[in-house]
Amino acid sequence: MKIGIVSDTHGNMGAVEAVAxxxxxxxxxxxxxxxxxxxxxxxxxxxxxxxxxxxNGDWPRTDVPNETVVEAAGHKIFLxxxxxxxxxxxxxxxLEAAKEAGCDIAVYGHTHRVYCEKGRICVLNPGSASRPxxxxxxxxxxxxxxxxxxxEIKVYRMGEQD
Numbered sequence: 001m002k003i004g005i006v007s008d009t010h011g012n013m014g015a016v017e018a019v020a021x022x023x024x025x026x027x028x029x030x031x032x033x034x035x036x037x038x039x040x041x042x043x044x045x046x047x048x049x050x051x052x053x054x055x056n057g058d059w060p061r062t063d064v065p066n067e068t069v070v071e072a073a074g075h076k077i078f079l080x081x082x083x084x085x086x087x088x089x090x091x092x093x094x095l096e097a098a099k100e101a102g103c104d105i106a107v108y109g110h111t112h113r114v115y116c117e118k119g120r121i122c123v124l125n126p127g128s129a130s131r132p133x134x135x136x137x138x139x140x141x142x143x144x145x146x147x148x149x150x151x152e153i154k155v156y157r158m159g160e161q162d
Contacts, residue, residue: 001073002143005030005124005126005141006029006140007081007125007129008034008109008110008128009039012129015129015130015138016041018129019140019156028049028050029043030051032079033052033081034056034081036058039052040052052064053065053067055110067080067084068080069101073147075105076101078107079108082111087111087125091108094123105123105143108123109126112128113127114127114135115127118150138159140156141154142156
């Protein structure tokens with residue numbers, strides 16, 4: 001199963017549309033917050049479901065959870081924006097929450113920086129599809145999930161240089 005992972009689109013519908021156009025074969029999208037309405041737009045553009053969480057930029061929304069657990073292809077994925085887990089200073093608190101939830105993958109956003117750490121729990125941040133802080137080009141990820149296997153991660157960078 002191929003999932004798409006995106007975060008921090010910040011109201012840039014052009015970025016959401018570019019992500020949807022660039023991703024091929026995605027069966028499920030995860031949107032790690034900032035902004036929920038962008039995730040709803042992605043839902044309209046794609047033929048698949050979109051699981052979304054609220055980020056700090058979505059405050060004070062109460063209609064979308066701050067975190068959730070997604071089951072896909074034999075994996076349990078902890079999805080959160082990350083701001084309530086102090087991800088600007090590391091992923092330790094996020095990892096502990098994912099572990100307590102029985103997850104083998106943790107997905108977050110908030111930092112606008114791509115991050116991929118493979119271990120007992122695979123930790124993923126797709127960066128920002130509209131306001132990257134790690135490079136000039138926006139980003140998103142896909143993860144190929146197979147039961148009992150570690151996810152195969154691909155990072156997509158978009159922009160003029162593509």
